[in-house]
Amino acid sequence: DIQMTQSPSSLSASVGDRVTITCRASQSISSYLNWYLQKPGKAPKLLIYAASSLQSGVPSRFSGSGSGTDFTLTISSLQPEDFATYYCQQSYSTPYSFGQGTKLEI
């Protein structure tokens, strides 16, 4: 099974900041990496698929990069609605797996 590790587990930032979250896979997963945002009490929402493709309707301040084992999610200028928990997920092979999450706090 493929293990996904995110860092940091939590992050404090301010509105307008540029933020980067990292995700590492236990083996190469090419570009089979997705990013989700989850707010309390809500289902996760897809932000990025295939490592760097922006889901329709997602603001352009979100971007993803990486391939192989190391990936990053960058938010170029934090907005108040961006404070949430972020998860990476590998879709290279089943069983699919998620990172443990990164909680982005004000």
Add this chain to the structure above:
Amino acid sequence: QVQLQESGPGLVKPSQTLSLTCTVSGGSINSGDYYWNWIRQPAGKGLEWIGRIYTSDSANYSPSLRSRVTISLDTSKNQFSLRLSSVTAADTAVYYCAREGRILTVGGVYNWFDPWGQGTLVTVSS
């Protein structure tokens, strides 16, 4: 616009079977274009993939749950279901259903979960 909605008992006794249904609206579950997934999240913890189904003959399960899980399709009702047997307190979680979208590119077939249902809390307790 496709929407998913989970339903089922919110309380299950230990050793019994958890049964949930996901109703799909705005699109056909029988189109053959998508996998249909179950994912769960214990309170305050991360997301765990349970399994998926493509057709009635094609399902994949998490190895850690395979011995207890069955996912099935009911195309007449545009629903898919989850059954998890011999539950314990460790199975207490919010359960989500999700469609697995995909795109075929030169580089391969890329999959992701979207949309998701709103989630339903299942508590295992006597």
